[in-house]
Amino acid sequence: xAGEGRGGGGDAGEGRxxxxxxxxxxxPVFAKELVAGGVAGGIAKTAVAPLERVKIxxxxxxxxxxxxxxxxxxxxxxxxxxxxGFYRGNGASVARIVPYAxxxxxxxxxxxxxxxxxxxxxxxxxxxxxxxGSVAGGTAVILTYPLDLVRTKLAYxxxxxxxxxxxxxxxxxxxxxxxxxxxxxxxxxxxxRGLYRGVGPSLYGIFPYSGLKFYFYEEMKTHVPEExxxxxxxxxxxxxxxxxxxxxLTYPLDVVRRQMQVQAFSxxxxxxxxxxxxxxxxxxxxxxxxxxxxxxxxxxxxVVPSVAIGFTVYDQMKSLLRVPSRDDGPxxxxxxxxxxxxxxxxxxx
Numbered sequence: 001x002a003g004e005g006r007g008g009g010g011d012a013g014e015g016r017x018x019x020x021x022x023x024x025x026x027x028p029v030f031a032k033e034l035v036a037g038g039v040a041g042g043i044a045k046t047a048v049a050p051l052e053r054v055k056i057x058x059x060x061x062x063x064x065x066x067x068x069x070x071x072x073x074x075x076x077x078x079x080x081x082x083x084x085g086f087y088r089g090n091g092a093s094v095a096r097i098v099p100y101a102x103x104x105x106x107x108x109x110x111x112x113x114x115x116x117x118x119x120x121x122x123x124x125x126x127x128x129x130x131x132x133g134s135v136a137g138g139t140a141v142i143l144t145y146p147l148d149l150v151r152t153k154l155a156y157x158x159x160x161x162x163x164x165x166x167x168x169x170x171x172x173x174x175x176x177x178x179x180x181x182x183x184x185x186x187x188x189x190x191x192x193r194g195l196y197r198g199v200g201p202s203l204y205g206i207f208p209y210s211g212l213k214f215y216f217y218e219e220m221k222t223h224v225p226e227e228x229x230x231x232x233x234x235x236x237x238x239x240x241x242x243x244x245x246x247x248x249l250t251y252p253l254d255v256v257r258r259q260m261q262v263q264a265f266s267x268x269x270x271x272x273x274x275x276x277x278x279x280x281x282x283x284x285x286x287x288x289x290x291x292x293x294x295x296x297x298x299x300x301x302x303v304v305p306s307v308a309i310g311f312t313v314y315d316q317m318k319s320l321l322r323v324p325s326r327d328d329g330p331x332x333x334x335x336x337x338x339x340x341x342x343x344x345x346x347x348x349x
Contacts, residue, residue, distance in 0.1 A: 010268040016246045033106040041101020044310035050086035055295040089154035096147030107136035129214040137210025145229035146195040150182045198260035200276045205253035216242035243307040251291035
């Protein structure tokens with residue numbers, strides 16, 4: 001009887017694996033890349049949420065966080081808001097990063113294949129990754145930007161649960177109770193344009209950052225011995241360094257974007273100029289060049305584990321879903337064959 005029970009359990013396990021495998025085999029490549037990227041982005045973002053919260057408070061020059069330093073900021077958030085304070089705005093952040101990462105990875109892979117297929121002499125090497133990464137980053141930003149704006153506004157406000165419930169706030173200080181409440185209030189006061197406030201610096205920043213990140217990553221991989229190219233540790237190291245280099249070169253635009261996003265939030269926030277480059281010059285003149293790199297050291301601490309976790313999870317998910325490797329010779333042809341097969345199966349009765 002016990003043997004029969006174990007056999008039945010084994011049959012059930014085999015059945016579940018068979019169902020999963022059938023679903024996986026029916027999914028086109030782009031859908032697998034969407035799933036892999038979304039899972040990787042959500043896990044990586046949640047892991048570094050406390051550092052992201054403190055970084056935003058530094059970037060936006062929240063007055064009571066300017067002189068306390070990194071450890072002091074953690075202590076102040078803990079005293080005022082408790083553990084949940086470190087994850088304020090993380091719901092909006094994950095809600096944004098899951099579709100953003102899914103679209104970013106998928107768009108990168110698809111643009112890369114499209115460029116290869118569109119030219120008689122295919123573009124190869126790091127230049128291909130620079131172009132594909134840049135366009136993919138812009139595509140993902142445009143489609144998910146309102147959620148990034150909401151994440152910033154939720155992370156910027158520092159209120160205790162008592163204040164939030166009892167409305168113990170100044171009349172000029174806007175408070176958002178959650179993602180939906182924030183979106184509705186922004187839309188009612190500023191319309192669609194309000195939901196895309198600061199999108200200019202985001203696009204100016206993401207085009208070079210996303211492109212450079214993939215460019216540096218692929219360029220460094222060319223210098224790795226062939227026998228170590230598939231090592232997870234090597235991929236994580238290359239990805240982390242690429243992220244750091246790309247972030248450093250484009251970080252001032254991220255600061256401009258954050259200040260533009262929250263400038264109407266409270267009276268204490270210093271006004272920035274009109275337009276991305278006007279704001280960049282104004283911040284440089286009024287706040288000094290150091291403000292353009294405010295929070296960068298925290299961002300370094302955030303980027304390394306975030307990129308490491310993101311690449312690891314993405315690679316594992318791609319392996320689980322059996323996504324063709326872009327480093328292999330035939331993935332483009334494999335994708336074309338799979339897309340044709342999938343379209344034929346959909347048309348067949």
